[in-house]
């Protein structure tokens with residue numbers, strides 16, 4: 167195997183001028199997200215979500231961004247999962263997008279709130295049947311002895327398409343209401359560009375950070 171310490175890459179694809187960026191980070195994020203789509207980033211909506219439990223222990227996992235709102239970003243999950251339980255204990259989260267193809271990172275900090283049941287319904291019923299069935303059969307994050315029960319339940323749920331699969335009450339969306347966001351563009355020699363937005367009272371304050 168190649169020596170891991172020898173794996174290195176120069177970042178040369180872009181530059182970032184915080185003074186030229188707008189006042190609202192979510193508007194800026196929309197633009198970056200569109201560029202990620204246009205650049206055919208693999209899974210541009212995959213973000214690493216960090217939670218911290220009541221014992222101050224962090225944990226992270228990937229979830230998918232499903233909406234950008236005026237105040238934040240939305241993902242969907244099982245409210246009874248480990249992350250769901252941790253969010254009950256502590257609603258403060260971080261999220262990070264890494265778009266290697268663009269040599270970009272976006273960091274997000276915020277506080278989650280559940281979206282409305284109507285909005286969770288709207289997304290759930292827009293999903294393919296197989297994903298709806300998956301949400302029903304999985305007690306996400308519980309220990310199980312095998313996948314036979316899951317597979318059998320999936321077969322049963324997929325068998326009759328005339329029977330609607332109802333959204334489980336414990337499955338739905340969270341909106342991360344954002345109070346901090348950072349845009350990062352890789353630059354040569356590790357002298358990267360960073361633009362940070364922080365919400366101070368109700369206004370966004372934008373600063374440039376040292377790489």
Ligand SMILES: Cc1cc2nc3c(=O)[nH]c(=O)nc-3n(C[C@H](O)[C@H](O)[C@H](O)COP(=O)(O)O)c2cc1C
Nearest residue numbers: 212227228229230242243244247248249250306307
């Ligand atoms: C690319 C990718 C996308 C994922 N999207 C979601 C998602 O949108 N919602 C979700 O609950 N889990 C998603 N997962 C699974 C989570 O990473 C995680 O395994 C699961 O949510 C259980 O996490 P928890 O035990 O910390 O609650 C995704 C995983 C990957 C690798």
